[in-house]
Amino acid sequence: MARDITDRPHTWRVVIVDDSRTIQAMLDNAFSKRKDFKVIGFSGEATTAVELIRRLQPDIVTIDLNMPYIDGAALLRMIADMKTVCKIVVSDAPLKNLALAASLIQSGAALCLGKSDLAANPDRFFAQVNAAVEDVRRNRMLYLGANSDFGDRTVAAQVPPNSGGKDFPIPIDEKDRLQFVLRNSLANGERERQFDLVTRHVTRVTGFPVSLLTFMDRDTQWIKSASGLDPGSTPREEAFCNYTIAQGGAFVVANAASDRRFAHFSSVAGPPSIRCYAGYPVTTRDGINVGALCVIDNRVRKVSKQVLDQLAGMADIVAEMIDRRPPADA
Structure with missing residues (x-):
């Protein structure tokens, strides 16, 4: 009671x-x-x-x-x-x-x-x-009294392709982004405990079964940390997070199976059968979207404002962790 x-x-x-x-x-x-x-x-x-x-x-x-x-x-x-x-x-x-x-x-x-x-x-x-x-x-x-009902609002962002010949959007500052992730040794599958703490926390507070922290080099999406899914890598052309890093806020897909941009992805057509995706960019102090923190589910669902707020806050914390550590080539 x-x-x-x-x-x-x-x-x-x-x-x-x-x-x-x-x-x-x-x-x-x-x-x-x-x-x-x-x-x-x-x-x-x-x-x-x-x-x-x-x-x-x-x-x-x-x-x-x-x-x-x-x-x-x-x-x-x-x-x-x-x-x-x-x-x-x-x-x-x-x-x-x-x-x-x-x-x-x-x-x-x-x-x-x-x-x-x-x-x-x-x-x-x-x-x-x-x-x-x-x-x-x-x-x-x-x-x-003022916050008894937050509602269940979902943000569904659309990113116009800026592909440069690719089937996914390319950030305007792609050259700087690539240099940053390579210089800071982020584009790899090596686990880091501080990032694992973040993804575990995100699954707890959002209620999503899977949380991922991803960074991309030119051709590969690297899952730097994962909760609820084995880490690893995927071809960049099959990465939802391309759309997240190409914009300045939350990116949400309510049903990937009915979205022509993603329905053909192997992770949608086959295991883990992604349906819902919500991601937020990890943005450095210089304003570069270097990676993405996201949650996924194998069922169609709405994404509440609370979930997006949690992703935004934790993405900021990841960015702070990255900004504080010395570059790998230092």
Whole structure:
């Protein structure tokens, strides 16, 4: 039975997200000493944290800023749709970078504190936490009232072929795109754990059975990461993601079997019998669509705005991961 969110609960239910067991224990001990709080879960990384938070629906989540693979800022974006959860960033040191603090708050943080703040003045630390969670509680009914029905809107993009003799659209900046994926060693089937965490997360939050992260060289689509399907490669002329990287937003195919652009694909006519596809481009800070994050299903279905929003957010995170790492030829 759902709790009446208009009433203050007897205790605030807390999930702690931090890759340090020592810090988890410290925060657990601090919260447990306060009668208004109850710690109900722990996680040491972002993807497992998302699953835990969605399952437990806590009142408060404390988020470590510096975690491996996917950091706290990215985690905030991954749970941005959970408006009724008070998200508190608890960083290693008090945030002195005002631009970073503003960015975290824009991403959904209700409060940014340092772990040293807890040690220096516990009463002040918890007074700030209480004020933040009360603010979120007051906004809950406003949010739920305004967003009780998102609808089930589907975006169906059409891309006019710019083929250069090919049977698929070619991005205008194809030369720059190819140079980028080759220079950064993306056009291959070598698995990378950080990308696998993303595709696993996408299948969980979208409800689609398969999620793929793909990059293409001149002739081949490389499945860099896959959840729900074996990774590998396909000929580029049979890649839905050609259409995704050729435009600036979501690309959706509701029924590939009835779409003349895709009905002849071996992945449509035969296993895995793709029917529905939704993809979003992975765009670098220079504005190049270097790859695509997508979901597929073997049944015809609508694609909701929530699914497209999740793809867009996670594609941004993949782009950030790529932009941060040094080129393979460095």
